[in-house]
Amino acid sequence: MSEAIPSSDVVVVGGGLSGLLCALYLARAGIEVTVLDADPLAFGPQANNASLASLGLVQLGTAEHPHRLAHALGMERAKQYLAFSQRSIALLAEEVPMERGGLRVGIGAEIDELEQAVALSQDLGVPSSLWSQERVAEHLGCQLLGPARHVPMDARLDPAEALSILTEKARAAGARLMEGQRVRSVELDNSITLHSDGGQVRCELVVYAASWGLRTLDHWFADKVFPVRAALLETAPSGRPALQGASAQYGYLSWQSAPSGGLRVSGARWATPHMETGEVERTPHPKVQKALQGFLDKSFAADAQAGVVAVRAGIQGYTCDNLPLIGPLPGARRVACTGFADTGWSLAAAGAQIVAQGILGEQPVYPDFLKPQRLVGI
Ligand SMILES: Cc1cc2nc3c(=O)[nH]c(=O)nc-3n(C[C@H](O)[C@H](O)[C@H](O)COP(=O)(O)OP(=O)(O)OC[C@H]3O[C@@H](n4cnc5c(N)ncnc54)[C@H](O)[C@@H]3O)c2cc1C
Incomplete structure (x- = not known):
């Protein structure tokens, strides 16, 4: 195979949100960096990645309530996780426009957990306040929803706008962005050789930011990262003012205003028995689509009447313990920035900054439970 691609200090595999941010930080620090993405339209409005397909909520921590995070990780780690997320949102806000404030709405049994969540959010240093059902209904102009936690540190953005800004910034900083370059294999020798559709490229270090695509690219990820499909519906404009971004059902339903003035609704993976795990086709499951349409019909009737104008799905990369993988892989010269x-949108910027700092020889301080070593007991 010919060497069609010039060699580079660092090659980033994957040009979604995390790959672009890694490239941006590295290029700004003067590192020669090339991004290879499999998609022929990777950096445009037709890209196939999850980043472009996403809703664009920038939610502090997880979409679940903080007591659930504390229950899963323990209080100390939950604090570290939230601080990491807070730092990530602040970093992203330096690069792209976002609107602050978000609602975590309670529906059904979840309502009883809201007060506990508000109290714990103070202890965890990420305050939130309770909004009554009437206030939620008035702000959202909706029916049938419950009270909510208002989280001032949450935010929302337009993914297409944010990705286009990050692409331009990465290019302007000197990163080489190459699309239609699916990396087929990675050879580790004295230097690293990546074999892609356009030829081969040598580098000193590879950053893996290819989400679930990594499971077939490097065996290390085979049992650690897996695909999960998520879907989104967008309505025509209904004349409503822009909303704060919001989620409900512990994050399994979320929505926000579209730039067009319509409403975007995402989630409802629970409509399939396997929660869309393992699905790689970018077509929404009919049951998920029906559940999202049902939610629109019940809660946002005016928007539903305006009609659905776009339906899409994207494939997210989950890890086996549901935490991101950030930093060097065992064996060195391969660095992960994935599993978001x-x-x-609320984790990748801090992940990318840590990756860049590590490559620059700094010793970034961040939670051990985000490091890849955790999964192999090192
Ligand atoms: C419908 C939907 C709604 C969502 N809503 C939100 C939300 O509101 N808030 C939020 O924070 N997150 C949301 N997400 C999740 C969010 O999109 C992801 O966490 C984020 O985009 C992950 O970014 P990434 O760069 O890791 O992956 P991706 O954006 O998927 O990028 C990975 C890139 O790697 C490339 N690639 C894969 N394999 C190879 C290979 N072998 N060689 C070269 N390139 C390769 C792909 O082409 C792709 O461009 C949503 C996702 C979906 C689908």
């Missing part, structure tokens, strides 16, 4: 599941 359904909260990439």
Whole structure:
């Protein structure tokens, strides 16, 4: 195979949100960096990645309530996780426009957990306040929803706009962005050789930011990262003012205003028995689509009447323990920045910054439970 691609200090595999941010930080620090993405239209409005398909909520921590995070990780780690997410949102806000404030609405049994969540959010240093059902209904102009936690540190953005800004910034900083370059294999020798559709490229270090695509590219990921499909519906404009971004059902339903003035609704993976795990086709499951349409019909009737104008799905990369993988892989010269599941917009910037700092020889301080070593007991 010919050497069609010039060699580079660092090659980033994957040009979604996390790959672009890694490239941006590295190029700004003067590192020669090339991004290879499999998609022929990777950096445009037709890209196939989850980043472009996403809703664009920038939710502090996880979409679930903080007591659930504390229950899963323990109080100390939950604090570290939230601080990491807070730092990531602040970093992203330096690069792209976003609107602050978000609602975590309670539906059904979840309502009883809201007060506990508000109290714990103070202890965890990420305050939120309770909004009554009437206030939620008035703000959202909706029916049938419950009270909510208002999280001032949450935000929302337009993924297409944000990705286009990050692409331009990465290019302007000197990163080489190459599309239609699916990396087929990675050879580790004295230097690293990546074999892609356009030829081969040598580098000193590879950053893996290819989400679930990594499971077939490097065996290390085979049992650690897996695909999960998520879907989104967008309505025509209904004349409503822009909303704060919001989620409900512990994050399994979320929505926000579209730039067009319509409403975007995402989630409802629970409509399939396997929660869309393992699905790689970018077509929404009919049951998920029906559940999203049903939610629109019940809660946002005016928007539903305006009609659905776009339906799409994207494939997210989850890890086996549901936490991102950030930093060097065992064996060195391969660095991970991936596994952001359904909260990439609030985690990827800090992940990318840590990756860049590590490559620059700094010693970034971040939670051990985000490091790849955790999964192999090192
Ligand atoms: C419908 C939907 C709604 C969502 N809503 C939100 C939300 O509101 N808030 C939030 O924070 N997150 C949300 N997410 C999740 C979010 O999109 C992801 O966390 C984030 O986009 C992950 O970014 P990434 O760069 O890791 O992956 P991706 O954006 O998927 O990028 C990975 C890239 O790697 C490339 N690639 C794969 N394999 C190879 C290979 N072998 N060689 C070269 N390139 C390769 C792909 O082409 C792709 O461009 C949503 C996702 C979906 C689908």
